Structures are given as structure tokens and as C-alpha cells.
Amino acid sequence: MGINFDLNDLQAFRAVVELGSFRKAAEAVSISQPALSRRIDKLEEALGVRLFERTTRSVTLTTVGRVFAPSAEQLLDDLDVALLGIRDVSSSRLGRVTIACVPSVAYYFLPSAVASYHRRFPRIRVKMLDMSANEVLGAVISGEADFGVSFLGSQESEVEFKVLLQERFVAACRRDHPLARKKRVTWNELYEHEYVSVDKTSGNRLLLDQALSAVAPRAPSVCETRHVTTMLGLIEAGLGVAAVPSMAMPGRDHPILTSVPLVEPVVKRRVGIVRRRGRPLTPAAQEFHRTIVEMKRGGVACSDAVGNNTSPKERPGRKTAS
Structure with a gap:
């Protein structure tokens, strides 16, 4: 026996799931609220189950609805992938893009990308997961x-x-x-002062331990944190110094914090886009991916940045750091 529902019914279902409201969902897909309710009723009747618990004040997924929601999302995303290259479906659909990123990138670079993307695709919602480097990998691999x-x-x-x-x-x-x-500071000079460090769960800690195997601090750090943003807050409060990626620093006009290039050795990290191998991006995600790459080419992000004291033209001013 055939299942009697169509693409519009699935899109209505997804809109209600994402927005949590029949009224908002109806506005998002540009139909009346009664028409959207009829689509949901049709889908529930075709499947033989209730997908939503509805009251006058709230809409929540039933247990079956929670199980069905990822499958419906995947069906619609697969359809978009199939249409990619035939026509641009991203600008007209209600969708979602989820990006995992390390905190320094979440603050410094991605906000500009999100703003640019939202201007082009105002109906697509962007979800940003600011995570440690290892957690970013896990989120990408798991989907x-x-x-x-x-x-x-x-x-x-x-x-x-x-x-x-x-x-x-x-x-x-x-x-x-x-x-x-x-004008520059060696790692040994840095460690002559009280300093703050990131703990062993941090990807930055792993990178630094590998690069500085020949440099031994004279004393342990006065404090360990998990994120660079926390370190900078401690430095601003007067708790010593810290080694941080240049992207994490505030702009040249920050009234309290500044930075100096570290040498002997110069330690660098490469920031890049991480994708699960063999998994195509949805059209909405592909457009966001393109936005980031184009902004990098346009010079929004600095390449081989070296700190506040030596690269003033590359760093936008801001009051807080990430």
C-alpha cells in the first residue's frame, strides 16, 4: 500500500520541528496556519501515528515524532543534494547549517561569515557549536x-x-x-614570568608540547584553563602572561591587552575546514562553506598573523577576546 504524503508535508513537519510553533512555521513556508495544520494532519494520517502533542500554548514532538524527525531531515537534505547543480535551492528553502568550531575562530572569523550568509539566505538558520579541537572532530565525524x-x-x-x-x-x-x-620574546623569556597555560585536554596544549620539547619552563603555570578565552581573561586581570594563537588576541585598540611575537622557536598552527570524508554537504552547508572560503580570499582572516605589535592592518578592533 502506498504512503499518501508529499514533499510539502515533510517541509511543513520540519518547519514545525525547527521553529516549535505552527504559526511561525506557517510564516516560514509562506502558507496559512490552517493550511499548515492540514499538511501535518495529512502526514500523521499517512503514517498512522501522532507526531506532535499540541496544546493551546505549546507544540512538542511525540516519542515517535522524535524518532521520525532525523529521517525526515535526511530525506529533504538528500533531495537537495540531488538537485544541487540543477538549480539553487538554498535561497528558497527553510533549512539549517550546523558548524563546529574552536572558540577563537567562533569569535574572530565566523561572525562575519554568518552575517554575510544571513544576508544572502535569511531563511536558513545557522547553529554554531563552539568546542575544543577534539570535540570539533567528533562532531564532524558523527554528523x-x-x-x-x-x-x-x-x-x-x-x-x-x-x-x-x-x-x-x-x-x-x-x-x-x-x-x-x-619587539619579540623567546619562550625561555616568557617562562621567566608567571604564566597561565591550557590543560592537557586542549588541542593547543598538544601542539605546544610537541613543538617545545626542547624548552623547559622553570616553574609550573600559576593556573591552567581549558580555553584560550579564559586565559586572556586571567591575563587581563593581572595573572601573568600566556602563549596564545594570534587570532585569539583582541585588536590593537584594546586598552589593556597586547601581544608580542614568540620566537626560538616560532610556533605556528594551521586553521582549516574539517569535513567528513565521502559525505556530501547539503546545499545550505555548501553555500556556507563557500562563504567562508570567499571571505578568506577577500582578506577577512589574517594569514600568518604575528600579534598586535606587528600586524596592525590585519586585525579589526574589538573589546574582548576569544
């Missing part, structure tokens, strides 16, 4: 995220890693700190 932006992944067989930019580590300090007067 929780369409793709990721991180500095880990080039050695993983399950993912593709496309470099966007290269940045170096710098010494972050207050403007009134002795290191702020230097």
Missing part, C-alpha cells in the same frame, strides 16, 4: 556538524582538512607588563 573549523584533523583518515590560514603563537600580556616593551 552532528555539517563541517568544522579547527586546527586539528589533517592526520585523521575519516576527515578532509583544507587549510584556510596559518597563524603563529604570541605572548599575551598587559600593556603595563615588562614584556610589552619588547
Whole structure:
């Protein structure tokens, strides 16, 4: 026996799931609320189950509805993939893009990309997962995220890693700190001062431990954190100095924080787009991917950045850091 529902019914279902409201869903798919209700009723009748629990104040998925929702999403995404190259379906559909990214990228680079993308595709919702580098990999591999932006992944067989930019580590300090007067700082000089570090769960910690095997700090750090953003907050409060990726630093006009290039050795990290190998992007995700690449080519992100003191033209001003 055939199943009597169509694409419009699935799109109505997805709209209600994503927006949590029949009224908002009807507006999103440009039909009246009674017409949307009829589509949901038709889908439920065809499947022989109730997909939503509806009251005058709320709409929630039933247990069966929660099971069905990912399958419906996949069906619609697969259809979009099939149509990709025939016509642009992204600009007219209600959809979602999920991006996993490390916090420094989430603050510094992606907001501009999200704003540009939203202007072109206002009906597509962007979900940003700011995670550690290892968590970004996990989200991409599991399918929780369409793709990721991180500095880990080039050695993983399950993912593709496309470099966007290269940045170096710098010494972050207050403007009134002795290191702020230097043009460059060696790692040994950095470790002569009280410093803050990231803990062993951080991808940055792994990268630094490998690059600095010949550099031994004279004393342990005064504090360990999980994220670079927290480190910068501690530095701003006067708790020593820290080695951070240059992208994480605030702009040159920050009243308290500044940075100095670190040398002997120069340590760099490559930031790139992480995709699950063999998994095509949905049209909506493909367009967001293209937006990021085009913004990089246009110079929005800095390449081989070296800190506040030496690359003023490449860094937009901002009051807080990530």
C-alpha cells in the first residue's frame, strides 16, 4: 500500500520541528496556519501515528515524532543534494547549517561569515557549536556538524582538512607588563614570568608540547584553563602572561591587552575546514562553506598573523577576546 504524503508535508513537519510553533512555521513556508495544520494532519494520517502533542500554548514532538524527525531531515537534505547543480535551492528553502568550531575562530572569523550568509539566505538558520579541537572532530565525524573549523584533523583518515590560514603563537600580556616593551620574546623569556597555560585536554596544549620539547619552563603555570578565552581573561586581570594563537588576541585598540611575537622557536598552527570524508554537504552547508572560503580570499582572516605589535592592518578592533 502506498504512503499518501508529499514533499510539502515533510517541509511543513520540519518547519514545525525547527521553529516549535505552527504559526511561525506557517510564516516560514509562506502558507496559512490552517493550511499548515492540514499538511501535518495529512502526514500523521499517512503514517498512522501522532507526531506532535499540541496544546493551546505549546507544540512538542511525540516519542515517535522524535524518532521520525532525523529521517525526515535526511530525506529533504538528500533531495537537495540531488538537485544541487540543477538549480539553487538554498535561497528558497527553510533549512539549517550546523558548524563546529574552536572558540577563537567562533569569535574572530565566523561572525562575519554568518552575517554575510544571513544576508544572502535569511531563511536558513545557522547553529554554531563552539568546542575544543577534539570535540570539533567528533562532531564532524558523527554528523552532528555539517563541517568544522579547527586546527586539528589533517592526520585523521575519516576527515578532509583544507587549510584556510596559518597563524603563529604570541605572548599575551598587559600593556603595563615588562614584556610589552619588547619587539619579540623567546619562550625561555616568557617562562621567566608567571604564566597561565591550557590543560592537557586542549588541542593547543598538544601542539605546544610537541613543538617545545626542547624548552623547559622553570616553574609550573600559576593556573591552567581549558580555553584560550579564559586565559586572556586571567591575563587581563593581572595573572601573568600566556602563549596564545594570534587570532585569539583582541585588536590593537584594546586598552589593556597586547601581544608580542614568540620566537626560538616560532610556533605556528594551521586553521582549516574539517569535513567528513565521502559525505556530501547539503546545499545550505555548501553555500556556507563557500562563504567562508570567499571571505578568506577577500582578506577577512589574517594569514600568518604575528600579534598586535606587528600586524596592525590585519586585525579589526574589538573589546574582548576569544
